[in-house]
Amino acid sequence: MKRLLVLSLMLSVAMPAGAEPPADIAESVEALRQKVGAAGVSIAIVEDGKTTLSRGWGVRKLGDRAPVDAQTIFQTGSTGKAMTAAALAVLVDEGKIGWDDPVIQHMPWFRMYDPWVTREITIRDLLVHRSGLGLGQGDLMFVPRTHLTRKQTVERVAYLKPKTSFRSAYAYDNILYAVAGQLIEEVTGQTWEDFIRARVLRPGGMKNATSDSEDRFRIANRSWPHARLSGALRGLGPQQALDERDELGRNGAPAGGLALSADDMAAWLKIQLAHGALPNGKRLFSEQQAAEMWTPVTPVPITPLPTELKPAQPTQQAYALGWNVQDYRGHRIIQHGGGVFGSITRVVMIPDKNVGFAIMMNSEDSGMLLGLTYDLLDHYLDQGDYGWIAKWEDWYQARLAGGVEFLKQSKASPAQSGPSLAPARYAGRYRDPWYGDVVVGSDAKGLTIDFTSTPRMAGRLDHWQYDSFVTKFDDPAIEPAYVTFALDADGKVTGVTMKAVSKIADFSWDYHDLDLKPVEDKK
Numbered sequence: 082m083k084r085l086l087v088l089s090l091m092l093s094v095a096m097p098a099g100a101e102p103p104a105d106i107a108e109s110v111e112a113l114r115q116k117v118g119a120a121g122v123s124i125a126i127v128e129d130g131k132t133t134l135s136r137g138w139g140v141r142k143l144g145d146r147a148p149v150d151a152q153t154i155f156q157t158g159s160t161g162k163a164m165t166a167a168a169l170a171v172l173v174d175e176g177k178i179g180w181d182d183p184v185i186q187h188m189p190w191f192r193m194y195d196p197w198v199t200r201e202i203t204i205r206d207l208l209v210h211r212s213g214l215g216l217g218q219g220d221l222m223f224v225p226r227t228h229l230t231r232k233q234t235v236e237r238v239a240y241l242k243p244k245t246s247f248r249s250a251y252a253y254d255n256i257l258y259a260v261a262g263q264l265i266e267e268v269t270g271q272t273w274e275d276f277i278r279a280r281v282l283r284p285g286g287m288k289n290a291t292s293d294s295e296d297r298f299r300i301a302n303r304s305w306p307h308a309r310l311s312g313a314l315r316g317l318g319p320q321q322a323l324d325e326r327d328e329l330g331r332n333g334a335p336a337g338g339l340a341l342s343a344d345d346m347a348a349w350l351k352i353q354l355a356h357g358a359l360p361n362g363k364r365l366f367s368e369q370q371a372a373e374m375w376t377p378v379t380p381v382p383i384t385p386l387p388t389e390l391k392p393a394q395p396t397q398q399a400y401a402l403g404w405n406v407q408d409y410r411g412h413r414i415i416q417h418g419g420g421v422f423g424s425i426t427r428v429v430m431i432p433d434k435n436v437g438f439a440i441m442m443n444s445e446d447s448g449m450l451l452g453l454t455y456d457l458l459d460h461y462l463d464q465g466d467y468g469w470i471a472k473w474e475d476w477y478q479a480r481l482a483g484g485v486e487f488l489k490q491s492k493a494s495p496a497q498s499g500p501s502l503a504p505a506r507y508a509g510r511y512r513d514p515w516y517g518d519v520v521v522g523s524d525a526k527g528l529t530i531d532f533t534s535t536p537r538m539a540g541r542l543d544h545w546q547y548d549s550f551v552t553k554f555d556d557p558a559i560e561p562a563y564v565t566f567a568l569d570a571d572g573k574v575t576g577v578t579m580k581a582v583s584k585i586a587d588f589s590w591d592y593h594d595l596d597l598k599p600v601e602d603k604k
Contacts, residue, residue, distance in 0.1 A: 114139050120320060122442050123441040126347075126438040130351055130355065136150065142307075154303045156340050160337070164339060165258055165265075166403030167374070170357075178264075184264065188260075193243075194238075194241055198247045204261070210253050212257055213248075215243075218241055219256035219594070227332055277292050278290075287341060294338075305325060316445065346428065350438070353371075354432065354437055383398060393455055395409060415429075423444065448473045449473075453470070483584070499549075530564065539555055545563060564579050577595075578597070
């Protein structure tokens, strides 16, 4: 059994490996949490089928004294994709579906944009990010929340125009996991929420875990999301608690709507490292399906890292069924990150060491999360201290600084020209085939905007230049965007396009995929 790295206040001193986690781990992680300014942290570690650490640090919500402990649930984002895959694996074991069954075999009404892809896309394809859709395409149908049902969302997938040909390239998406969740309901008659609770979470010993927000809100021992929103861009300014309603829409939950505690994560890691076997001698899923879920399918392009982070750059990586598979220091790593606004998670396994760990945070301090991840990896791979905490935190702060500089350059010399029309002439209802309606209004103060499929996604439009405006949403957690009106020769609006203002905005703010056209407002 190995010891965790002890992190000093200077974030650079590592304790050597030993027989058990160090007695002062609590003080070490707490010092790091306070230095970074994170609200709460929870860590689970499993070694050789045993839980060697499961505990929390900090608070569930800033301003409250309730502490994070091993039973505190955190929103875990896209790490839940692996559980959606596991739910499907249960159905494969039961002979109700096959990984390579066409989706329309079980869901005849389902459509992709291209009829040929509709016929060919399989259940496996839903999970491995090779459908031809672009990065995060369609995410605005459930980010940050929605009025749409899951079935309505899946029906709108037919209007998502692909960016590449089918199975030709990797592009991470969430929307097809929503399709996978709907497929589970079509096959079993149970919602994804009910099925995954009854067939994955509870049999797997994940007693605190929840699969929907209503259950989560009923649990007192839950973490609140936090973020820094008062600076020039998201990630800067004081840490603040967010509105709990600002969460992934229920329709997108199969892509990342689970909440788990450290104890739950320990149970999940044991199942994964045991290839589906449960401690009671039963199985959650077969060894065959365990192998399927870890088998690489779609090659993932490798993004070059700066020199100081080069050891973290894999030489090969691919996406499997809900998992990333890559190498690190000569070892195979099975891992996945997750993030919903205000919470981030990393789940990591080193199969040849029979070790896994999960780190959950109720804030968006990615430098801390990545630093802890790679310090733990190096610890279990008997590497020396590389100072990952400081290096990843420097990278994260440099990324934010680059984003601020981009904004400064954008504001340096806007053309003081336009708008071409009086405000009232921009007003109207505009419709995108997959998102739905966006309403631009006009009042004495100027223009307003309302994303009608998304609760509380409304605000004002300030003129930027020419016929472009910039959003000023009432909710500061919503990413600002440029809104550009296209005019014909007669000065009539023919369409609206959008893009995020920030260069480093989360890809789920896929404003750029909207193609809004004016429609008659019958109200």
